Amino acid sequence: xxxxxxxxxxxxxxxxxxxxxxxxxxxxxxxxxxxxxxxxxxxxxxxxxxxxxxxxxxxxxxxxxxxxxxxxxxxxxxxxxxxxxxxxxxxxxxxxxxxxxxxxxxxxxxxxxxxxxxxxxxxxxxxxxxxxxxxxxxxxxxxxxxxxxxxxxxxxxxxxxxxxxxxxxxxxxxxxxxxxxxxxxxxxxxxxxxxxxxxxxxxxxxxxxxxxxxxxxxxxxxxxxxxxxxxxxxxxxxxxxxxx
Amino acid sequence: xxxxxxxxxxxxxxxxxxxxxxxxxxxxxxxxxxxxxxxxxxxxxxxxxxxxxxxxxxxxxxxxxxxxxxxxxxxxxxxxxxxxxxxxxxxxxxxxxxxxxxxxxxxxxxxxxxxxxxxxxxxxxxxxxxxxxxxxxxxxxxxxxxxxxxxxxxxxxxxxxxxxxxxxxxxxxxxxxxxxxxxxxxxxxxxxxxxxxxxxxxxxxxxxxxxxxxxxxxxxxxxxxxxxxxxxxxxxxxxxxxxxxxxxxxxxxxxxxxxxxxxxxxxxxxxxxxxxxxxxxxxxxxxxxxxxxxxxxxxxxxxxxxxxxxxxxxxxxxxxxxxxxxxxxxxxxxxxxxxxxxxxxxxxxxxxxxxxxxxxxxxxxxxxxxxxxxxxxxxxxxxxxxxxxxxxxxxxxxxxxxxxxxxxxxxxxxxxxxxxxxxxxxxxxxxxxxxxxxxxxxxxxxxxxxxxxxxxxxxxxxxxxxxxxxxxxxxxxxxxx
Ligand code: SF4
Numbered sequence: 015x016x017x018x019x020x021x022x023x024x025x026x027x028x029x030x031x032x033x034x035x036x037x038x039x040x041x042x043x044x045x046x047x048x049x050x051x052x053x054x055x056x057x058x059x060x061x062x063x064x065x066x067x068x069x070x071x072x073x074x075x076x077x078x079x080x081x082x083x084x085x086x087x088x089x090x091x092x093x094x095x096x097x098x099x100x101x102x103x104x105x106x107x108x109x110x111x112x113x114x115x116x117x118x119x120x121x122x123x124x125x126x127x128x129x130x131x132x133x134x135x136x137x138x139x140x141x142x143x144x145x146x147x148x149x150x151x152x153x154x155x156x157x158x159x160x161x162x163x164x165x166x167x168x169x170x171x172x173x174x175x176x177x178x179x180x181x182x183x184x185x186x187x188x189x190x191x192x193x194x195x196x197x198x199x200x201x202x203x204x205x206x207x208x209x210x211x212x213x214x215x216x217x218x219x220x221x222x223x224x225x226x227x228x229x230x231x232x233x234x235x236x237x238x239x240x241x242x243x244x245x246x247x248x249x250x251x252x253x254x255x256x257x258x
Numbered sequence: 259x260x261x262x263x264x265x266x267x268x269x270x271x272x273x274x275x276x277x278x279x280x281x282x283x284x285x286x287x288x289x290x291x292x293x294x295x296x297x298x299x300x301x302x303x304x305x306x307x308x309x310x311x312x313x314x315x316x317x318x319x320x321x322x323x324x325x326x327x328x329x330x331x332x333x334x335x336x337x338x339x340x341x342x343x344x345x346x347x348x349x350x351x352x353x354x355x356x357x358x359x360x361x362x363x364x365x366x367x368x369x370x371x372x373x374x375x376x377x378x379x380x381x382x383x384x385x386x387x388x389x390x391x392x393x394x395x396x397x398x399x400x401x402x403x404x405x406x407x408x409x410x411x412x413x414x415x416x417x418x419x420x421x422x423x424x425x426x427x428x429x430x431x432x433x434x435x436x437x438x439x440x441x442x443x444x445x446x447x448x449x450x451x452x453x454x455x456x457x458x459x460x461x462x463x464x465x466x467x468x469x470x471x472x473x474x475x476x477x478x479x480x481x482x483x484x485x486x487x488x489x490x491x492x493x494x495x496x497x498x499x500x501x502x503x504x505x506x507x508x509x510x511x512x513x514x515x516x517x518x519x520x521x522x523x524x525x526x527x528x529x530x531x532x533x534x535x536x537x538x539x540x541x542x543x544x545x546x547x548x549x550x551x552x553x554x555x556x557x558x559x560x561x562x563x564x565x566x567x568x569x570x571x572x573x574x575x576x577x578x579x580x581x582x583x584x585x586x587x588x589x590x591x592x593x594x595x596x597x598x599x600x601x602x603x604x605x606x607x608x609x610x611x612x613x614x615x616x617x618x619x620x621x622x623x624x625x626x627x628x629x630x631x632x633x634x635x636x637x638x639x640x641x642x643x644x645x646x647x648x649x650x651x652x653x654x655x656x657x658x659x660x661x662x663x664x665x666x667x668x669x670x671x672x673x674x675x676x677x678x679x680x681x682x683x684x685x686x687x688x689x690x691x692x693x694x695x696x697x698x699x700x701x702x703x704x705x706x707x708x709x710x711x712x713x714x715x716x717x718x719x720x721x722x723x724x725x726x727x728x729x730x731x732x733x734x735x736x737x738x739x
Contacts, residue, residue, distance in 0.1 A: 021725045023674065026685055028718045031727035036735055049729045054674035060667060062623060064645025070670045075675075156625035184582040188622025193710035195267075195620055201274040201586040202622070231715030233270040234699050 015133065016046045018083035020076075020122075023055035024223040032223060035117045035250035036089045036125055039180045042253055043135040043248050047062040053079045058096040062189045066104070073101050077114050085132065089246055091154025091222045094124040099157050124154060124225040126164040126221055126245055142172040144250030147215040148245075149206070151222030151227070164245045171252035178209040178218075201233050210240060217241040219248050259378070263593035263605060263614035268461070270591040270620070279417055283409040283585050286416045290579040293522020294630070313515055314510055314634040317570035320469075321560060327469040327502045328551065334472030338534030340547035348378040351552045355380060355461065355494055356387050358548055362492045363457035364389060368450075370478065370486040371395040372463030373573060374496045374552050376408060376595040377455045377608075380461070391461075392453045394482035396446055403430045410591040411575040411596065412520050417588060450482070458484035462532075462545070464497035466512060467549070470505045474549065476530040477516055479523075495532065499551050500560075500569040512572060517630040519574040555608035564643050568603050570633040577627035577637060583620055592617065599627040599637040606644060618644035662706055677726065687720050695719045 017040060025033045040047050057072030076097065080086045088094040098119045105111040123132060146168050154160040161182075169175050186192065186202025193199075205227065210218045217240055220226055231244040243251075268710070273279055280389045299305050320327055332342045346353035359367065367389055369375065381402065382389040385522040393402040397415035401408060403426045408414035415423075418454070420437045427433045433445045462483055466475040474495045476483040487493045503512065517523040536543030559565050578598030589597035593614070594605045602621060606614040618641050627637045649664070673683040694700045703709050711717055723731075 023680075026680075026725040027687075027720050028412075030721045030723060030728050033725035034728060034733065037729075041736070045581070049734070051726055051729070052677050054677060054680045057674075059670060062642070062645075063663070063667060064618075064642065064647070064649035064673075065667050066646050066650065068667060071671065072674055120615050152624035152626075156629060176710070182526070182626075184622045184624035184626065186582060186622060188624070191619065191622050192715075195270070197274050197712040198583055198586055198620065198708035199622075202582045203714070210484045227718060228715065231711070231717060234716040235714060 015044065015085070016048065016083075016196065017085040017087045017128070018102050019047055019049045020053060020056070020080065020081055020086050020088045020093065020097070021049065022088060022090045022130065023059075024227065025089060028227065029223055029244070032089055032226075032246055035244065035246040036087070036211050036248045039129070039246055040087065040133075043133050045133060048083070050079050050083070055094045056096045057091055058100075059189060061100055061104070062087060070104050073115070074111075077101075077111070077118060078170065080118055080121070081114075083121060085128065086118065087125055087128045088122060089114060089125040089221070089223070089244060091124050091151045091158060091160065092224055094122055095153040095157035095164045097122045100151060124158055124160055124221060126154075126167055127158065127160050129167055130163040140170075140172055140252060142168070142248060144173060144217060145176055145213070146173040146217050146219050146243075147176050147210060147213045147216040148176045149178070149185060149210070149220040149225060151225045152184050153218050154221045155182055160190075160221065164219065167245060168219060168248060171249050173248065173252075176213045176215050178213045178215075180205075180209055183209075185225045185228050188222045189224065192228060199228075200232070202229060207232055207236070207238070211238070215240065217243050217248070219243045221244045221245055261609045261613055263617060265611065266591060266593055266614075266620065266636070268372055269593065270587040273587040273591050273648050278419065279588055280586075282417050282419070283588055284412060287579050287585050288412075290413075290521060290575070292577070294519060294576060295522075297518040297524060298408065299524040303637045306448075309511060309515055309536045310632055310634050313511055313572075313632060314570060316503060316511070317633050318567070320501065320502055320504055321566055321569050324502065324560060328506060329500060330469040331467055331472060331502055331549070331551070331718050333472060334468075335534060335547075336472075338472045338547075339503065339537075340472065340534040341547060342550060343550045345550055345552045347555070348552070348554045351496065351550055351554065352378040352380055352383045354550055356383060356389075357495070358386070358492065358546075359384070359389055359459055359496055362546065364460055364492065366453065367391045367459045367461055368453050368457040368486050368490065369393050369398070370460070370462045370476070371398055371414075371484040372461065372496050373408070373411065373595055374463060374554075375461065376500050377552070377554055378464035378496075380496075390584070392450070392457070392482075394450050394453070394486055395478070396443065396480060396482075399446060399450065400426060403427075407590065408595070409597075410646045411573050411598075413575070454485045454489050457490045459494065460488075460490040460494040461496065462486050464495050464501050464549075465516065467495075467497050467502045467551075468504075468506050468509060469502050471533055472549075473531050473533040475513075476528070476532065477513070477526050478530070479521075481528050484528055487530060487532050488543050491544055492546040493535070494548045494550060495531070496550045496552060499553055500557050500571070516572055518575050519576040519632040529566065536586050540579060559604070559607050562607075565607060565640060567635050568607070568640055570635055571600050571604075571671060572633060573600075573634055576630040576632065577635075579627040582622060582624060582626070587620075594708075596697045599641070600635070603637060603644065611644070611648070615648065618648065622654075666707055681724065681726070684720055684724055688722070691719050 055071040061069035400415040535547040584598040602617040
């Protein structure tokens with residue numbers, strides 16, 4: 015099976031280790047991974063800010079970059095949603111482009127969903143030790159309806175998965191929102207951190223690098239002991255025989 | 259109600275810093291969301307989903323043919339012996355109601371809950387005209403005494419503690435201090451009972467207006483709605499034009515959706531159906547019945563195919579209860595009658611985008627509201643559309659996104675045009691971040707717009723090597739196993 019990795023701009027520029035983890039897990043499961051280097055950003059930043067023209071430009075580029083890929087794997091629920099759901103809206107009024115967007119939408123998968131539903135190898139990772147709680151990234155959950163997949167992967171990797179209260183509540187990131195209204199954003203985040211802490215887990219895992227950056231940023235500021243991981247990092251660590 | 263949307267930033271900052279408010283929000287919102295979830299669990303399979311689909315479709319159909327249904331309302335109410343008034347805006351609506359009061363020589367008016375009357379600032383208008391208005395919904399009564407506006411669509415005084423309520427009652431009703439809810443209710447009941455007996459006119463809202471029968475449907479828990487509409491000589495119901503539904507058969511569907519979505523109740527204590535003044539055979543009921551149908555910006559929404567669906571709203575409040583932003587800032591910060599996700603959508607459309615420019619952006623677009631809305635309004639989508647119009651500049655309105663933000667967006671757009679451009683920007687970024695970076699994190703980010711991040715959160719520095727570089731140097735060569 016072949017898959018092109020869409021790293022997302024956050025992974026590309028801030029969290030390359032997440033990209034490495036995704037590649038490691040996919041390869042271990044026997045997937046042939048490629049990385050079309052011309053990729054940059056899916057356009058979500060612009061789209062969520064209301065800058066539709068700029069978002070369209072970015073989307074057009076992605077249609078080209080991933081034109082021939084059999085599967086496109088994205089380690090971020092919101093970028094995957096952008097490509098699977100919102101591209102269709104962006105190109106609503108252009109039948110030719112809509113057709114291409116539809117094709118890309120069908121070939122695009124969020125990473126955990128790809129592992130469970132396409133590769134079908136939920137047992138690819140083993141040997142993870144530690145207690146993990148999963149934060150439902152909003153777009154993974156409500157645009158893509160992904161919630162069982164990451165939990166199953168973590169569990170089968172050997173993690174003890176504990177549920178936090180309101181795991182499906184937003185962490186307060188919201189892209190531009192986090193810098194435009196920092197007082198509201200951090201108030202929401204506080205509640206998330208408290209819920210994470212209350213589980214007694216060693217780590218919180220999620221499927222979106224936006225949430226990851228947000229939660230990590232606060233944990234680092236507060237000097238919290240828990241770690242914030244992308245699910246792929248937890249799985250890669252499992253393979254390498256590490257815990258949280 | 260005066261529009262204070264421009265103070266969103268300071269008002270919301272005050273709210274998140276108010277521990278009492280935070281406790282109240284956590285408690286009440288937590289209770290509502292849990293009760294709702296519990297009530298919906300009873301529906302097997304996708305049967306709840308089907309109810310939502312049907313309700314959404316009925317609303318869509320009614321809005322599509324609103325002219326027809328409004329005419330039908332007019333005919334039906336007239337046939338029942340009532341009067342229908344159409345008001346273009348809040349001002350005209352208030353004038354109509356004041357005229358009715360004047361004709362009826364009303365000195366005392368009792369009101370049951372009506373959000374549209376808040377749009378009209380009806381209480382102030384009554385007072386200026388020498389008429390005494392008394393809110394009879396307990397929550398509304400409390401905030402009327404406090405001189406405030408509703409904090410929540412269905413729980414207007416949820417931010418008030420027992421102690422505060424007791425203090426208000428002591429001040430206005432000369433009652434003895436107490437923190438017992440039961441006693442507080444008894445005090446209010448005593449005070450209101452007298453008003454019910456002596457009022458000349460009752461003003462109510464309308465949860466639904468049934469076109470075919472000319473019936474106003476009121477959903478309440480306190481019975482005050484029934485007294486307001488049946489004891490005084492005159493009953494005036496005020497409704498937004500979007501509250502119309504076609505037929506009496508449709509009511510049961512909405513009565514299943516509304517209380518469950520709002521408070522998690524299977525049914526509210528009172529469901530009143532008011533179809534005009536008392537008939538000759540009736541023993542009681544008002545002698546006069548008026549229905550005031552208010553536009554106040556709604557037709558603009560109706561004419562706008564991208565926003566029309568916002569008129570499907572049945573004001574259940576579920577989107578407020580689940581909204582992470584509302585749960586932190588509460589209702590007053592939104593600056594007008596409606597708050598939460600639905601307020602963030604309709605307030606800019608009804609009061610003008612310019613003053614309310616924060617509202618469409620004050621959302622994480624998490625989508626929780628869309629999932630609970632009983633009529634399936636795609637609220638995040640509507641917020642996004644408002645942002646689009648802002649960013650692109652709507653010919654009908656002034657643009658409100660800042661030049662700084664547009665400039666940054668332009669920068670971003672150039673930086674992601676090609677891999678090479680992105681690497682070039684990142685190289686510059688890595689160079690610039692060096693003085694700010696301390697042991698793998700950036701505590702303060704002195705960059706316009708982005709600086710807000712530094713509040714409570716560290717920023718990750720750009721990685722030494724982008725993933726693309728790592729790929730080129732190491733990963734591309736490694737074969738799959
Ligand atoms: S938008 Fe939907 S959820 Fe919100 S108040 Fe209206 S009907 Fe209820």
